[in-house]
Amino acid sequence: MNLSFLRLSIWLYLAIFFAYLLGPLVIMSVTAFNSPSFPSATPWECLTFEWFSALFQDTRILNGIKNSLLIGAGTVVLSVTMGLAGALMLTQIWPKLRATYYTVIIAPILIPGVVLGISTLVFWDRINRMLGFGPDSLLSSGLFLTIVGQSTFIASYCMLVLVARLQRYDIALTEAALDLGATHAQAFRKVLLPFMRPAIASAAVLAFLASFENYNTTTFTFGEYPTLTIELAQKVRYGISPAISALAFIIVVLTVFAALANEATIRRRELVAAARRNATVAELSGGRVTLPGFLSGNTAAVLLVVVSIATIVVVGTATVYSPDQCIADVREQKRLEAEKRAEELRRKRDEERKLKAEQAPVTTAPSGSTGSSSFGGVFDPNALQGVPSEPEEEGGADSGFGGAFDPNTLQGSGN
Numbered sequence: 001m002n003l004s005f006l007r008l009s010i011w012l013y014l015a016i017f018f019a020y021l022l023g024p025l026v027i028m029s030v031t032a033f034n035s036p037s038f039p040s041a042t043p044w045e046c047l048t049f050e051w052f053s054a055l056f057q058d059t060r061i062l063n064g065i066k067n068s069l070l071i072g073a074g075t076v077v078l079s080v081t082m083g084l085a086g087a088l089m090l091t092q093i094w095p096k097l098r099a100t101y102y103t104v105i106i107a108p109i110l111i112p113g114v115v116l117g118i119s120t121l122v123f124w125d126r127i128n129r130m131l132g133f134g135p136d137s138l139l140s141s142g143l144f145l146t147i148v149g150q151s152t153f154i155a156s157y158c159m160l161v162l163v164a165r166l167q168r169y170d171i172a173l174t175e176a177a178l179d180l181g182a183t184h185a186q187a188f189r190k191v192l193l194p195f196m197r198p199a200i201a202s203a204a205v206l207a208f209l210a211s212f213e214n215y216n217t218t219t220f221t222f223g224e225y226p227t228l229t230i231e232l233a234q235k236v237r238y239g240i241s242p243a244i245s246a247l248a249f250i251i252v253v254l255t256v257f258a259a260l261a262n263e264a265t266i267r268r269r270e271l272v273a274a275a276r277r278n279a280t281v282a283e284l285s286g287g288r289v290t291l292p293g294f295l296s297g298n299t300a301a302v303l304l305v306v307v308s309i310a311t312i313v314v315v316g317t318a319t320v321y322s323p324d325q326c327i328a329d330v331r332e333q334k335r336l337e338a339e340k341r342a343e344e345l346r347r348k349r350d351e352e353r354k355l356k357a358e359q360a361p362v363t364t365a366p367s368g369s370t371g372s373s374s375f376g377g378v379f380d381p382n383a384l385q386g387v388p389s390e391p392e393e394e395g396g397a398d399s400g401f402g403g404a405f406d407p408n409t410l411q412g413s414g415n
Contacts, residue, residue, distance in 0.1 A: 025252055032245035035327055039242045046326035049318035051242040052250075058243060064231035067143075068212050071227060074147040075154055075211040076204045082151065083158025083203055084196070087166050090159070106160075108153035113216025120149035121220050142223020149221045154210045158203040165199030257307055263300035271297060 031039040035046035055061060086105050093101055108116065128139040138144055169192065177187040215229040222230055232244065295301050 025248070028245045029249040029252060031242055032249045034242065035323060035330065037241060039240060039245050045330045046323045047321070048323040048327070049321065050323070051246040052318065054241070055243040055246045055250075060226075060231050060235075061228070061243070061247065064226055064228035067222075067225045068228040071143065071146050071150070071218075071225070072208045072211040074143070075150045076207045078147060078151040079154040079158045079207040079211075080200060080203050082155040083162050083207075084200070086155065086159040087162035090163055091166055106156055109156045111153070113153070113214070114220070116152055117149055117217040117220030120145055120152065120217070124148065140223075142221060142225040145221035145223065146218055146225065146227070149217045150211050150214055153217075154207050157210060158207055161203040161206060162196065162199050165196055169195055253307070253311065257304070257311075260300050260304040260307060264298055264304050267298045267300055 027041050028039070030041045032051055033047055033049070034040060034044060035048045035050075090098065090101060090105070124139050124145055128135075128137055131139070133139060173191050173195075174187045177191050178184070182190070212227075213229060214227075215233065218227050218230060219233075226234075235244070295305070
């Protein structure tokens with residue numbers, strides 16, 4: 001019973017964990033296919049693909065993607081190169097200095113990206129002035145500054161990946177190559193570099209992804225080359241549209257596709273190696289080893305095919321599907337609902353006005369009252385109706401204002 005409860009708890013924890021991790025991505029992907037102009041998953045209105053078309057027509061987003069790819073490629077080259085050099089130095093440096101060197105190399109990871117961006121901008125601006133270059137030189141270009149600024153800390157990530165691989169390397173292989181007459185460059189290129197190739201590929205992918213999503217450092221250095229994250233941040237300030245959700249959905253699909261392709265390739269190699277290990281000598285010598293199919297025992301390959309087919313179906317549907325009629329029906333329904341709410345609001349206001357009128361007290365002036373005051377009865381309701389007031393003194397002007405303009409009125413003598 002305790003074991004069953006433990007398993008149930010583990011599965012519940014995993015469900016909550018993946019829901020928390022992947023839930024926002026799923027919701028954002030759903031909003032890319034909903035027709036409202038503001039990203040929303042509920043209420044569902046109409047299936048549409050217009051936001052993908054709007055995405056590919058947005059020149060700012062396309063320019064940001066292009067700049068991100070250029071900066072990512074430059075960051076990969078610079079970061080992997082510096083990371084490999086740092087890893088080689090770390091394994092060959094004097095052991096007593098290794099801890100200090102490691103701390104210096106890892107320090108950029110601990111520094112905030114804002115500080116790195118500002119320091120990069122200030123440092124290379126001073127270098128540009130010292131060399132006497134103009135403001136349009138390469139050293140002040142946003143492309144150069146962004147690549148250098150991002151590489152200052154991404155190179156540390158690459159070094160950690162490469163060090164983990166380099167610790168498994170047998171230095172005797174390089175020494176044997178040198179004993180056989182190879183130069184240091186040949187030993188590095190033909191012995192060490194092939195061994196480090198998987199780690200270099202991993203470090204390159206890590207560097208590209210870190211560069212593609214970086215914002216803190218890039219916001220101070222991009223200049224005239226805004227990246228995708230900069231463009232998205234500027235768009236959010238003025239209101240977002242489901243075109244952003246369409247971009248997120250494309251990125252998610254590409255990520256899933258690349259992960260499945262990599263897993264399928266690794267699994268394929270394992271199956272081929274297992275088939276060759278189980279083959280006989282005659283089969284190996286005759287080249288008659290029966291290799292498993294691409295989908296045989298390869299779950300990742302099956303999922304990759306399913307994702308590819310689903311992508312083709314979605315693209316094909318988008319070319320022939322038109323949501324115009326559905327959108328028109330939804331707009332008409334919204335108009336009718338708005339008119340109904342307006343009518344209900346007017347009816348409630350009329351009822352409130354009638355209720356207030358019924359509850360308001362009715363006041364009447366007492367009969368025989370003249371409303372005499374020091375203003376001569378100017379506020380008497382009968383004054384403008386020609387009702388004669390008390391007799392005035394001889395010579396006074398009779399009018400319908402109840403003696404308001406009598407010069408004796410304000411002196412208190414005409415009551």
